[in-house]
Every structure is written in C-alpha cells, then in structure tokens.
Amino acid sequence: MIELITSLTAIFLAAAAVLFIFNKLNHPTIPAYLVAGILISSIVDKATVMSLAEVGVAFLVFIFGVSLKLKKTEKVIESTLIITLGQIAAVSIIVYSMAFAIGFTITEAVYLAIVSSISSSLIGLEIMEGGKVKQAYKRICISINLIQDLVVILLFLILASIPLAIRTTIPNLFVGVILLSIGIVMRPLLSNLIENLKRSGEIAMLIAVSTLLIFTGIAGYAGISIVVGAFAAGLALSKPPYDEEVINTVEPLKYFFSAIFFVSLGALIVIPTISTLLIALGLIFTITILRPFITLLLIQIKGYSKGTSYMAAFNMDQMSEFALILAIAGFTALHIRETVFQAIILAAIITMITSAYTSRYLWEIYDKLEKYWFIGLTDKKYVDAKVPEDIEKHFIIGGYNEQGKELAHFLIGNDQKVVIIDNDPERILEAKQNRVNYIYGDMMLQGTWEKAKHEKAKMIIQIASVKNLLNKTLELETKADKVLRVRTVKEAKGYLKKCTYVMIPHYLAVERLIEHIAGCIESESYRVRLREINKREMSWLK
Template sequence: MTELAILLGLAAAGYGVSRWTQFPAIPFLLAGSLGLSATGAVGDPAFVEDVLFLSVSVLLFVAGTDLSLARVGPFKGTAFLIGVVQFVGLAAAGLGIAYALNYGPTDALYLGLALAASSTIVGVRLLQRRQQMFEPFGRTVLGALLLQDVLVVLLLPGLIRLPDGTAAVVGSLGGTIVLLVGVGVVMKGLVPVLLERELDAETQLLAVLGVLFGFMGVAAWLNVPLFVAAFLAGISLSGFPFSGIVHGEMQPLYDFFSAIFFASLGMAAARPDPTLVGHAALFAGAVLVLTPLIVAVVGEWAGLVARPALESGLLLAQTSELSLVVGLQALVAGQIGGEVFSVIVLTTVFTMMLTPLLTSETVVWELVRWHPSRQSDVLSEVPSNHVLVLGGGRNARPLLRLLRESDYETVVVDEDPTVVDRLRDRGITCVRGDGRDRSVLLEAGGAQARVVVSLLRDPTAVGPLLDYVGDTVPILVRVFEDHEAAWVEAQGGTPIRFAHAAGDAFMDWFRQMQSTAQNEPTPPSP
C-alpha cells in the first residue's frame, strides 16, 4: 500500500504541474518517476511490473478506440504514404544512431522500433484541443498514427520471440493475425448487435470489458503479448457511435491508470547518468528534425499544401507511448538492459515535452517562411475597391469561385507558398504574407478594399486589420465559438460562423450592393 500511495502522490503532483503549465502531464510524470527511482522509495520491482502491465492494457485499449479508419475518410492514401515513409525513415535513423553509439544489434533494433512510431495520445489530444480532428491534415495525422501503431503491434511480438527461433516468430505473427481477424468479427458482427439492444450503462460497461478480456484470453492462449490484444480490442470498438460509449464508460478508468502507468514507468529504468541523457538527447533531436522534414516533403508530394504538411510533421514529431511498451516488453523479457530502457524513456520525455511548443502558431508560421518556394511578387500598385480575402485554403474555394464570376477584383493574402502558387496559376492576385502583418495589409490595400472576408483559423488575428481600417471597410470574420463572435462584434467586425457561411454572407452583401447600385439615379452627362 505504501508503494501505491507514493505513486498516487506523484501522479497528483504531475497533473497539478501539467494544469499549471498547460503542458501534457506525461513528461512530468515520467520525469518524476525517474527522479523517484533514484531515491529507491519504491523498491519492489515485481509490484512495479504488475502495475505497468495492468495499466498499459487499459491505456492501449482506450487509445485504440480513437483510431477508427472511417475518420480518416478520403485521406487514407496520403496517411498511408506518410505513415510508412516516416516509420521506415525514423527506424533507419534510430538504427544508424544506435550503431554509431556502439549499441549491440538487439539494443539497436529496439531503439529503432521505439523511434519509428509517433504518440497517439499526444497527437489526438492536441488535435481535439485545437478543433482540428476533421481538417484534412488532422485526418491524415490520425491515419498515419493508426498505421504506425498497427505496424508496432505486428512487429513487436515477432521481435520479442526472435531469440526463440523462426518457428516462434511465425507462431507469434500468426496469433496476431488471428486477433486481427477477431477485430473484423467484433466490428461487423458484435457491435451492431450491441447497438440494437440499447443496453443500459452498466451492461454496456460489462460488454466493453467482456470484449477486452476476450481478446486478452485469446492472446494468452496463442502466446501473443497481452498489450497487442488490448490495443486490437480497442480498435474493434472504434466505430461510431460505439467508440463514444466506450469513452464514456472507460474514461474514469483510463484517467486513473494513465496516471499510475506514467508515474511508475521510470522506476523500471536504470538511474540516468549524463551519458544516457546525452544519448537520449541525440535520439530526440533526430525525431524532432527528421520527422517534420520527412512528413512535409512526402505530404506536399501527396497533395497537402505547405502549412498542413509541415504542421502534420510537427504533430508527429515525438516518440509514442507504444515506444515505452516496446522498451518495457523487451526489458521484462531480458533482451535489453535498464540503460537502454532509460534512453527510450528519456527520449519520450524530451519529445513529448517539446511537441506543444513546436506546434504553436508562431513556430509553424516561422518555419513556413523558410519554405523553398517562389517568394511573393510585389504588386505593381496598391489595389482599391476590391474584395480582400484573408486565407486562400480549401475553405476559400467556394467564395473564390463565386468571386471569379463577378466583376470585382479579388486579392488573396495567404502565408502558405503552395496555396499562393496554385491561386496565381488560376489567375487570382495574391500577396504572400501573414494577414496579421500591417505591412502585408498595406500592400494588399486593406484600407481601400470594398469588403474584407477573413477565413483565418484564429479570428483574433484580424485585430490589427480592424484597428487599421476602423469603420471604413466591412469586415466579415469566420468564427467557430460564441466568445469569438462576441470579440469580433466588440471590435467592429461582423462574425460569420464557418467558411461557407462567410461566403453566403458575402454574396448577400454583394447582391444588396448590386441592387443599390442599380436603383441609384444615373447622373446626367455633362
């Protein structure tokens, strides 16, 4: 009980610091557990291992319910390409760095696999917090995470059994395939029946736990690692709307076991020394540099524009909670030592800690400015009596299509070089730059515009424009929340919910202006 009380105390402290700093709790919990390990306060390895394996089963089960292939939608091809290239590229980089640091072949294999996948927990939580789950690049990130998790789940059982010979590896992979077949059976057969029954909350929880324990029972019989069964059981229940039921019933258990897992994980690792910290920093640097570069290049080649491709890479630039499972499973099997496991844990701490910083708006736009694309051509003269559109991405297409049919000149301001190049190829005048920058607004004729339509992701970004033009130009601003609409109104703008609504509002204004112009008397000719 003393060990459990210590772990709960560490978990409470870690979540408290997380809420205060607005960073994910996982790095604080891992760092705290590493520090606690150095004190020797929890000295029972068997207790720590039991806690870890019980906790990770619940975590992976709930995480699997977030990874529905249906959510990826039409971006499956892009997600598959990004996921595979990143996985292979990071695994190769991990192997190369490990060999360069004189790790043995087995240690290098596990380090490479630990670097290959990105964190589902961190990626999904950031997308949910920023309301980007259903944007094209958000769906692409979800698809890449799903693919990478499945690859780890398929590869790790074989890697664990590698010392036992080829027959053991084939048997383990065969058992995993049997569980994958079970995923299809539950999705297509069991879940529809459960939905038709309209079960009460208690029975739903029992049904969910029954699926989890059923998968784990089959895994134990087939000699497949139990974490594989837990993850695949979650995927089998990931379809809408049953995944929402699972989250509602399992969320309290998930929160509890999440805190316990990450608070106890560092205790299974060796005490980190400066050498191990340096190695982890090198591996983390490879993840933070190579992942955005690989994903940005592959994403643009597959059809994403520059900013979403880069933002996808930054969201994927951390090692996964499955990386910790990889290290833990190998440690318990005696295939790696505590030092290698410490490197995996520290790499996860470093990368997860930096991800929220790297994905901030400021960092993303600064990196986009270094994009090797054609720079903005200075307009020959400042336009006037035109329609100024801030943001020229997918959401602007309906509006721009309508504007091209009108007689009004249109100018688009967008920071993304790929978007600017595509619009210029269609004959649309563009200014490449940040719509919040006063010099860009001057070049685009913000004060001389007939109307401004802002489709920027952050509605408050039009603040400088509202200050600049005052009440002289109508400004329509896309918003998502009530508090955003209230802020825009207070600043003198007109809030419009969603981009299509912004297009409709503009067209209403446009028709009204046309009608007014037609009803005005024509002045006599001199």
C-alpha cells in the first residue's frame, strides 16, 4: 500500500516536472510522460503499477469511443477512405517485407508494419469540432487518423489471437463483433437512463465506469483485447447530448490513469542496445520520411493541391498512441522481443518530439522544397483558375469564407472586378456557382498571386488571419492597397504601418455592442425589439 502510494507520488511528481519543461518548449504531452518514466524507473514498483496502467489504456480508448459521433464519423471517413487504406497497405507491405527479409519473425514483422503505418490519433474529441475546421489539410488529417484508429481497433481483435488459427481467431472475431453490437444496441438505453437520472454527474460517471468495467471484463474473460471492450463501452455511451456529460465526468479519470500508463511505460525503457537503436532508426525513417511521402502522393492523386497534401502528410509524421498500446500488448503476450518493444517506445518518443518541431516550421521547409519534383506531380494539372487575362484595377480577396464572400459580392454589386483565392475545393465550387473569378491554390505561393495579377490590382483584402499568409501578402510587390483582417489589437499593431488598413472584427463591432447593452438595460421594449428583429433575420439567413 505505502509502496504503491510512493510509486504514484513519484509518477505524478516526475510527470509534472517533465511536463513543465515540455510545455515551455511547446512539446506534446505523451513523450513528456515517457521521459518522466525513464527518470523514475528505479523507484517505481513496475508490476503493480502496470496493472493500474491497464486501466489507463481502457479509459483512453473508452473516451475515444464516447466522442465518436456515428453520423459525423461517416461523413469524415468518406472523404479519405481510399487514401488511408492505400497508405496503410503500402506502408505495411514495405515495412513487412523489409522486416521479414532482415530476419524478424512473421509476428514481429506484422507488429512493426502496423506500428509504422498509423499516425498519432485518439483524436476523437477533435472530430466533434470537425465541422468547424476550416483548413482543408486539417480536415484531411482528422479523417485519416480516424480511419486509422478504427482499423487499429479491428487489428487488436485479430492480433490478440496470434498465432492465428481458425479455431481461436473466428471465435475471437465473433466475440468482438458481439461486444460492438451490444455497445451500439445499448446506446439509446443508456442515454435514456442518464436522462432519467436528471443528468446527475456522479451517477453518470458511475454508469460510465460500470459500463467500461463490464465490457472490458467480458473482453478479458473471453480472451480478447480489452481495447475492443473499452471501445465498445465507449460506443454504448456515445449518444449525444449525454456523451458530453460522460466525457466531462470521466475525463479526469482518463487523465489520471493514462498518465500512470504512459509514465510506467517509460519506466520500462532501458539503455538501448545496438540492435534496438537500429530498429528504432528504421522506424523513425519510415514514420518521418517514407510514410509522409507515400501519403502526400496519395492525397495528390485524389486531387488536392500540392500545399494541402504536403501539409496534411507531414502533419502526420509521428507514431500513434495506439502503437504504444499495441507494443506493450505484444510484449506482454510474448509476440515481440524486448528489443523490438524498446525500439518502438524509443521511436515513439523521438517522432512525437520531432513532429512538434516539423509542424512548426512546415511552411518554411515547404518554401525550400516546393520546386523539387518529389513534392508533387506538376501543379498545373490540378490547379484550377478562372481569371480574365486582361484583368486590372481589380480587387483580390484572399479567402472565400463568410466574410470574404460578403465583401466580394458587395464589390461585385458595385461594379467592381473581383478575384478570390482559396485552397478549399468546397469553397471554390461555391465560387464557381456564384460566377466569381477564382483561383484554387495556395496563397503561400508566389505563382498563385501572379495568376491573380496582383501587380495590377487596386486592392488586396486578406481575410485569412493566419500569420504566414498575412506576411506573404505584405511581401507582395504591388501598388495595390492592402487590407488585412486580424483577430487581436496586439497583432494589429505589428501590421499597422505596413499596409493600408487593418480590420479587427471585434474592434469594428464594439461600439454597436455597447449601444445594445445599454439599450437592453434601460428599456424593456428595446430589448424585445432587438431580439425579434435579429431572430427573424437569422432564421432567414440560415
């Protein structure tokens, strides 16, 4: 007991200390935990702590399941299903054959192949925001990661029954499918129950934990992976709006136990041998270079622009959290040797950290690489534009979102010539339908602006408030007036002298806002009128 409490104390203190440094450097959380584990590996009572760590895995996967919105998920999956499956197949075939050729066992080669073909994930929570994500490359990443996660859960079902034999594998698959179906069938029942209990947080938490324990318990006794059980339990509680209740009350438990999981995983790391290092190097190369290039190619074939596919592919240049779970599962089941296990954890730490850096400097790297052939098939084939050759004294609007659209149509209404630029195919489609001159391309690229004839324009309005895009717009050599849209006053100060005007939405909005507040407080009829007028207008706009 006392030893366990000492272990937990050590785990959380080390985690806090390393997290402090990692936060300062803007590094992700998970490698911080793993490093914390390395630091305290001599203090921690590994055997007991590992059993708590298992609970961490269960909670991680459970929350992922809860946050999956079945309807939205379908939509998200659709867009990249072929790309993702292609990517997984390509990478795993390459890695598998390499590993097998070098002399790993079939099972080990399979593990290495899976581990290197999936990227960071368990991003369920972000999917809820899926509709809100505006940038095309981020949508692609979310979609690919989601599909990978689902594939991995299936793989857990199969891997647990290695050595594969019809006698064990088929029943296992059967149990898994039954668990998942029970989860889906129970969705409405459980959400009714929570509703019935007036959404009491404490009981919602208990119901969630009970469901999780029952499903993982069944999975455990039936001899299939608890990952599958935890995921099924998550699905059972994923019905909106009660999923929020569940996530809010169970999330602290997830944080608590997953911290224990990742730290104790780190505590298992020993000083690497030469072979561990070599395997780790191979994995790192595959994950940071080989896999992104394969992904990049596939995304481009699907029709996305060079920049978008580059950003998407290289944002996924790290190992998945699932890979860690897979590694420890394989290790405890004696499917992989210790060297392989160590190499996977090592590669995870390194790629997760390097990925934090590459994602920060992606555009800078892109500028240097863009001219080379390996970044993509020629842009011409895929870039779409409609701009009259002789256009001049026109307005260029960067970003065809709500604001850009409104301003563009206002200007067109005032007999002005307008060109809009966007890199989101959906918005371009809209522009086509609205008969607006458009360029489908990256605003980071000089070529895009040249196509828009920026040197002959009257004014450039940059709606996309992204730092590097704003800077790129400022760098353009043209006599045109430049108007930038910026989110905060602080940022605006930096741009003030370099362009014609900086529009800050809330700044322009605040005067009217104070009028409305005072009006509502002073007069009830003002309040009623304000509400009615706007309510009507909104439902009309909608």
